[in-house]
Amino acid sequence: MKKSKYNxxxxxxxxxxxxxxxxxxxxxxxxxxxxKLLASERSAGQFLEFNGxxxxxxxxxxxxxxxxxxxxxxxxxxxxxxxxxxxxxxGCVVIDNTSQFRMEPDVPLVVPEVNPKAIAQYKKRNIIANxxxxxxxMVVALKPIxxxxxxxxxxxxxxxxxxxxxxxxxxxLSAQTGALFNMKPIEKDVFPHQIAFNCIxxxxxxxxxxxxxxxxxxxxETRKIMEDDSIKVTxxxxxxxxxxxxxxxxxxxxxxxxTAREVKEVLSKAPGIKVxxxxxxxxxxxxxxxxxxxxxxVGRIREDESIPNGINMWIVSDNLRKGAALxxxxxxxxxxxxxx
Numbered sequence: 001m002k003k004s005k006y007n008x009x010x011x012x013x014x015x016x017x018x019x020x021x022x023x024x025x026x027x028x029x030x031x032x033x034x035x036k037l038l039a040s041e042r043s044a045g046q047f048l049e050f051n052g053x054x055x056x057x058x059x060x061x062x063x064x065x066x067x068x069x070x071x072x073x074x075x076x077x078x079x080x081x082x083x084x085x086x087x088x089x090x091g092c093v094v095i096d097n098t099s100q101f102r103m104e105p106d107v108p109l110v111v112p113e114v115n116p117k118a119i120a121q122y123k124k125r126n127i128i129a130n131x132x133x134x135x136x137x138m139v140v141a142l143k144p145i146x147x148x149x150x151x152x153x154x155x156x157x158x159x160x161x162x163x164x165x166x167x168x169x170x171x172x173l174s175a176q177t178g179a180l181f182n183m184k185p186i187e188k189d190v191f192p193h194q195i196a197f198n199c200i201x202x203x204x205x206x207x208x209x210x211x212x213x214x215x216x217x218x219x220x221e222t223r224k225i226m227e228d229d230s231i232k233v234t235x236x237x238x239x240x241x242x243x244x245x246x247x248x249x250x251x252x253x254x255x256x257x258x259t260a261r262e263v264k265e266v267l268s269k270a271p272g273i274k275v276x277x278x279x280x281x282x283x284x285x286x287x288x289x290x291x292x293x294x295x296x297x298v299g300r301i302r303e304d305e306s307i308p309n310g311i312n313m314w315i316v317s318d319n320l321r322k323g324a325a326l327x328x329x330x331x332x333x334x335x336x337x338x339x340x
Contacts, residue, residue: 005033006336009068009092011083012075013037013057014046016167017097020325021072022050028329031336038064040075065090069340072328073097088126093335095328097130102221104129109224111136112330113272114143119334128331132214133323134158134237134246135221140296140322141315142252144270145263146226149309150255153232156218159240159247160203161287164319165190173241195241203237212237245287246323248315257309260301267298272322277301285316293318294326 008025012018018039025032035050037057044059058064060079065071065087073080073087074097084094084101101107108118109129122128131139134156142151162169169190176186176196186194193200204213211219215235223229240247258266268275276285277299285297296317304310317323 003033003069003336003340005031006069006340007034007036007067008032008332009036009038009065009071009087011038011060011071011073011079012097013048014039014043015074016163016170016320017074017324018072019048020320021074021328022048024321024325024329026051028333030329030332036064036068038075040079062086065092068092070095070332070335072325072332074324074328084127085125092126093122093340094127095130095331095335096127097324097328099132099217100129101127102129102131102217103224109221110331111139111225111327112334113140113270114225115227116334119331119339122335122339128335130324130328130331131221131225132217133164133319134160134214134248135218135225136323136327137246137296137315137317137319138218138248138250139222139225140270140272140317141267141298141313142222142250143226144266144273145252145254145258145311146228146231148262148266149258151226151231151252152255153253154222154234155251156233156235157249158203158218158235158237159199159242159249160237161242161244161246161319162195162239163244164203164246164323165239169195170243173243177241191239195239197241199241200239201236203239211235242287244318244320245290245316246319247285247287249312250315251304251310251312253304253307254309254311258311260303260311263301263311263313267301272296273298275299275301285314287316290316290318292321294322296322 038060077098077100108121218235274295284299300314
């Protein structure tokens, strides 16, 4: 007999993504019976509000997943590596927001607007991976075009908000901005260089090929989600002094010709996308407009005049919502509708 309500655990509940997960579960009226908020020793014992009640944050341990149906994880990859399999063996379906399981062949990597059928593969390990935030917004915008004319190559440059690096990163941007205005010395902790009034062309560590780990995540995750290893992808990821919402400049080369007007028509009909593109009115997506919104915003859609079948576009989305918490909850919604 199908359940009407589900027991849900949130691992990493006190982090920025964990708190966003709590908020989105409330907003979307997810059928929660009992909620269990989990965190490290540093945060256990705190109280967070859910549906008007104060819920105590418990210490994440091996025993915490008994009787839990769904686990929304965002505690960091090293923690997920340990506890996601433990939760899975206890019968809890884990939707993991870290990078730990994304490229493992027996773990589905899911964006509901793009490859919802992949969720069915969760039974192999009881784990579903949430993609990287910058990958999610890009593939939501590109999948309808890929379905129409097949994308051969993607060149993406990202302009990623500091919230993608957590609360400490947001605090660092705020503190550095205040210090500069007050002519005080800059303190660096989260980022290797000053982030206030600056752009840092490095997200995550450098790899042997000269790309960063973040850039290769976009390359590999895009192919897995789009289920097409032949797509050529190259990425440059940049941290910018914006508090929230990632922006991306994306250039694609397609197998068949598609005009800018046709792209706008295709995207206007696609789920989860809002086209904002009116040059005369100076209307295009910006981080301040996308924050706390569920949609992926697309604008500056134009034909690339340097190649026969090329399109340029600008993609903006709230990285904490669609890029993390909302995507996870959307997966959970499909999970309970079709599989649990």
